[in-house]
Amino acid sequence: xxxxxxxxxxxxxxxxxxxxxxxxxxxxxxxxxxxxxxxxxxxxxxxxxxxxxxxxxxxxxxxxxxxxxxxxxxxxxxxxxxxxxxxxxxxxxxxxxxxxxxxxxxxxxxxxxxxxxxxxxxxxxxxxxxxxxxxx
Amino acid sequence: xxxxxxxxxxxxxxxxxxxxxxxxxxxxxxxxxxxxxxxxxxxxxxxxxxxxxxxxxxxxxxxxxxxxxxxxxxxxxxxxxxxxxxxxxxxxxxxxxxxxxxxxxxxxxxxxxxxxxxxxxxxxxxxxxxxxxxxx
DNA sequence: CTGTATCCTTAGGGATACTG
DNA sequence: CAGTATCCCTAAGGATACAG
Numbered sequence: 445x446x447x448x449x450x451x452x453x454x455x456x457x458x459x460x461x462x463x464x465x466x467x468x469x470x471x472x473x474x475x476x477x478x479x480x481x482x483x484x485x486x487x488x489x490x491x492x493x494x495x496x497x498x499x500x501x502x503x504x505x506x507x508x509x510x511x512x513x514x515x516x517x518x519x520x521x522x523x524x525x526x527x528x529x530x531x532x533x534x535x536x537x538x539x540x541x542x543x544x545x546x547x548x549x550x551x552x553x554x555x556x557x558x559x560x561x562x563x564x565x566x567x568x569x570x571x572x573x574x575x576x577x578x579x580x
Numbered sequence: 581x582x583x584x585x586x587x588x589x590x591x592x593x594x595x596x597x598x599x600x601x602x603x604x605x606x607x608x609x610x611x612x613x614x615x616x617x618x619x620x621x622x623x624x625x626x627x628x629x630x631x632x633x634x635x636x637x638x639x640x641x642x643x644x645x646x647x648x649x650x651x652x653x654x655x656x657x658x659x660x661x662x663x664x665x666x667x668x669x670x671x672x673x674x675x676x677x678x679x680x681x682x683x684x685x686x687x688x689x690x691x692x693x694x695x696x697x698x699x700x701x702x703x704x705x706x707x708x709x710x711x712x713x714x715x716x
Numbered sequence: 717c718t719g720t721a722t723c724c725t726t727a728g729g730g731a732t733a734c735t736g
Numbered sequence: 737c738a739g740t741a742t743c744c745c746t747a748a749g750g751a752t753a754c755a756g
Binding site for chain 1: 588589592593594597599603604607630675682683686687689691692
Binding site for chain 4: 467468469494495496497498499502
């Protein structure tokens with residue numbers, strides 16, 4: 445499957461991710477799934493950045509269309525829907541960690557744990573496999 | 581220096597980069613500086629994605645304000661201006677490479693060299709120091 | 717709980733002309 | 737060469753009400 449097969453400004457790989465993630469909201473949903481243990485619509489709504497309901501619905505749909513997120517009925521509660529990252533979505537992890545590292549280094553106000561930077565620098569690979577194991 | 585000290589939706593590191601790069605154009609300028617050897621206003625204008633002149637001026641200004649890009653007079657031609665990445669800008673390289681790798685894996689139309697993925701996977705660190713050396 | 721629908725406002729962006 | 741200045745238009749986004 446090719447993402448955004450319809451309209452692409454160029455065939456550049458950087459531009460490719462911009463077509464999907466080049467807005468202020470999409471990546472926050474990925475973050476919530478990847479690091480915050482969130483999986484439901486209402487949980488996404490409650491993030492600090494206060495996404496509005498119509499934007500959230502739109503971005504979730506696009507993420508599904510692009511094969512980054514999948515939606516399933518909860519096993520324990522049939523009226524509840526569960527969002528999760530697909531394998532393709534999980535593979536965004538190295539990007540997300542590099543972003544976190546860059547921010548942690550350059551933004552004094554960032555809330556990344558102080559230990560993160562040194563841990564990431566010294567054992568990047570172990571950290572990635574570790575997190576991936578805990579992502580179901 | 582703290583980027584975006586004025587208005588921040590949250591103190592999350594992911595959100596932090598979104599405040600600067602969460603649009604369709606900013607990262608393309610970084611790409612042009614980092615990988616395409618571009619350094620002048622007119623060179624940026626000529627990219628495949630066809631940025632318009634007012635948007636380019638706006639994004640260059642913001643990148644300067646955020647300490648990611650610096651502007652200098654050319655040594656050989658005093659009426660020519662040269663843009664370059666600051667150290668902070670160069671430190672975006674790991675993010676850019678991870679983005680390229682993800683795209684190369686998931687977009688069949690991407691124009692990243694076929695060799696890139698295997699080279700990046702096997703010798704990430706060497707690749708990064710190599711590129712950094714050639715970035716002046 | 718998970719969205720739609722609607723309304724309204726603003727920001728982003730294209731095109732083009734012009735300038736020191 | 738490196739931008740400003742305009743004009744205009746659309747997409748993005750906030751608020752809120754409503755619905756299966």
